[in-house]
Amino acid sequence: xxxxxxxxxxxxxxxxxxxxxxxxxxSQVTMMFWYRQQPGQSLTLIATAxxxxxxxxxxxxxxxxxxxxxxxxxxxxLTVSNMSPEDSSIYLCSAGTAIPSExxxxxGTRLTVV
Amino acid sequence: xxxxxxxxxxxxIQEGKTATLTCNYTNYSPAYLQWYRQDxxxxxxxxxxxxxxxxxxRKERLKVTFDTTLKQSLFHITASQPADSATYxxxxxxxxxxxxxxxxxxxxxxxxx
Numbered sequence: 001x002x003x004x005x006x007x008x009x010x011x012x013x014x015x016x017x018x019x020x021x022x023x024x025x026x027s028q029v030t031m032m033f034w035y036r037q038q039p040g041q042s043l044t045l046i047a048t049a050x051x052x053x054x055x056x057x058x059x060x061x062x063x064x065x066x067x068x069x070x071x072x073x074x075x076x077x078l079t080v081s082n083m084s085p086e087d088s089s090i091y092l093c094s095a096g097t098a099i100p101s102e103x104x105x106x107x108g109t110r111l112t113v114v
Numbered sequence: 115x116x117x118x119x120x121x122x123x124x125x126x127i128q129e130g131k132t133a134t135l136t137c138n139y140t141n142y143s144p145a146y147l148q149w150y151r152q153d154x155x156x157x158x159x160x161x162x163x164x165x166x167x168x169x170x171x172r173k174e175r176l177k178v179t180f181d182t183t184l185k186q187s188l189f190h191i192t193a194s195q196p197a198d199s200a201t202y203x204x205x206x207x208x209x210x211x212x213x214x215x216x217x218x219x220x221x222x223x224x225x226x227x
Binding site: 006033040041042043045048094097104106107110 | 216
C-alpha cells in the first residue's frame, strides 16, 4: 500500500494569484495523477504526472493553467495559475502502479478563490 | 462517449439491512471495475477490484458483482452499520492498456441506527 501526504489541506486565495499543491508518496509508485472534484461531482482527471518529463493533460486542461512537476518517483506538485473563482474545488493527488490495482489518494486540497 | 451512472439520490437504510448500490456504464469495454469509499473532506479509499472475467468478489461484509452483458456492477454491504455511511464511487478502467480509472459521481449511503 501507499500513504499519500498532500498539502496544503485547504487554502483561500485571491483572484489572479497561483497556488502550488504538493504530493508526497511514502513508497515508489509508477503512476501519479491529479484530479479535481467539484462538490457532489465525480473526480475529473486533470493530468498524469510523468517523472522527468512533461505531464500528460486531459482534454480541457492545459499546462499554462495547471503546470505539473514530478522530479522523482515519490513527489509531484500541481500549480493552479492565475486563479479565478471557477477554480474553487477540491484537488486530489493519486498514485498507483501500472498493473491493475488500487489507486491511492491524498486527503485533498480544498481551494477557495475569492 | 463513455459514461458511468450511479444513482445520485442518497440511499437510506436501517442498520442491519443489506445496502445495494448500482453502477451502470455505457460505451465501455472495461477490463475491470473498482469500488471506492469517500468520506466528507477525505480522498477516496479503495475497497474492491473485480475483473471482467469474474462474476463476483467478496471481502468481509462487502460483495461486488460484475455483469458485462448488462453493463452493470452491484455493490452490497451486508449487516450495514452507521459507520458504513459514506459516498461510494465506482471506477472503470478501460481495456487496451489504460490503467487510469474513470470515476462515477458516487452514491451517498446513509445507515440509520
